[in-house]
Amino acid sequence: MRALIKKMVYQVPGWLGVYHALRKRHQNEAVVLTYHGVVPGVPANRPRFEYRNFVTTAQFENQIRTMVKHYRPLKVADFYREDGEVGGGFLVTFDDGFVNNYRYAMPILKKYGVEGCFFITTNLIGTRNFLWTEEVTRRLEMTRMPAVELTFEQPQTFALGSREERLGASQQIRKKMKLMGPAPLRKMMADLREQLSDVAAEMSREEEDRYLMMTWEEVRDMLKNGQAIGSHTHNHPMLATLPEEMSFEELRLSRDKIREECQIPCQTLSYPNGERENFSPKIKEQLRELDYRCAFSQIPLFNDRHSDPYELRRFNVSLELPLAAMEARIAGL
Structure with missing residues (x-):
């Protein structure tokens, strides 16, 4: 019942033309969507x-069909070319590099004539390793x-007995781990693997659509x-936690790997x-030095021709x- 009420709350303004009016208000701006899988x-x-x-x-096709109906498809190059015009447009982006992007997203994008930009974590491409x-x-x-006990500022025990407890522990x-530098993060991952060693380390065939x-x-x-x-860095670190020389290497390695494997310039990035x-x-500054032309954040706002090309904004799209x-959301309500 709650889900039905929530659906109606959002549908009624659409029937009344509210979203159409809001889209006109933002007609000189662009919407960028973030997907993962x-x-x-x-x-x-x-x-x-x-x-x-x-x-x-099914969700993805409905969303792309809706976007094409109300906005014009953009290419990622429109956000950094001098003659690029993004007003009234939308861009679809994917982060990480999962194989399901290739298997299921690409055919739908092609069907509707939409170019997506896929930001890949280059050190994981071609492996069976987990992000x-x-x-x-x-x-x-x-x-x-x-339960699992991990030490952040101090030892902390996370109960894992119920689905709700596991969800809370994961969040x-x-x-906390996203705030760690590389060495503490590696140590924490090793500790987690040791304590939760009952979980198979290898990816099963059934898990490939989700994790491969x-x-x-x-x-x-x-x-x-x-x-x-585009690049999603080489190893998916939180770039601001790294020493300057390490963040530079993350950006350089990913750029060079894409150049080598794809024989194209790597000019775009999304921040992990x-x-x-x-x-x-x-x-x-490092992105500019390495000849990246633009970078996308996960700040949920619109973009226009005056937006900082190294802080472009995106709206995340999720299962629920x-x-x-x-x-x-993308109409500005």
């Missing part, structure tokens, strides 16, 4: 929280251990099919996590976001 559906034996930043293929933030959630969700632990990254061959095929590729505390004026609520 697209899957046919959430497996019945897995918690929905594990897929919180994904959408289903570290995803590994944390996976282990906490799948373990049968009743708290990942939030693309291969370089698939990345290159994306380009052949009219999609764009993408909140204000995850990048800095120094990071922007109804289409009407998405329309409201």
Whole structure:
């Protein structure tokens, strides 16, 4: 009942023409959407929280169809070319580099004539390794251990007995870990793996749609099919936690790997996590030095021709976001 009421709350303004009026108000601005993954559906034996930043293929197609109806599709290059005009447009972006982007998102984008920009974590492409933030959630969700004890400022015990406790632990632990530098983060991951060693370290075939990254061959095929590729760094660190020489290397290594594997210039980046505390004026300076032309944050606002090209804003799209609520958000409600 609550879900139905929420849906109606967002649908009624649409029926009354409110969203149309708001879109006209923002007609000189652009909407950029952030996705992470697209899957046919959430497996019945897995918690929905594990897929919180994904959408289903049905959701994705409905969203793209709606965007094409109300906005004009943009290319990522429109945000850094001198003659680029972004007003009244939308851009679809994907972070991380999951294979489901290739399997399920790309065909839908092609169907509607939309170029997406896929920001990839280059050191994970072509591997079966987990993105570290995803590994944390996976282990906490799948373990049968009743609790885990981790030391941040001081030792802290996180109960894992119920689904709600595991969800809360995942949110708290990942939030704290994102503030860590590389060495403490590696130590914390090793500790977590040791305590939750009952969870299989290897990715199963059934988990591939959720966790597997693309291969370089698939990345290159994306380009052949009219999609764009950008950097999401080399190892997915929170850039602002790194010493300057390490953040520079993260940006350089990712840029060079994309150049080498795809034979294209790497001119765009999305910041891991993408909140204000995850990048800095120094990071922007490094991007300019390395010939990046623009970078995307996760700050949920609009963009226009005067926006800082190294702090472009995006709206995140998630599993539990109804289409009407998405329309409201990107209309500025």
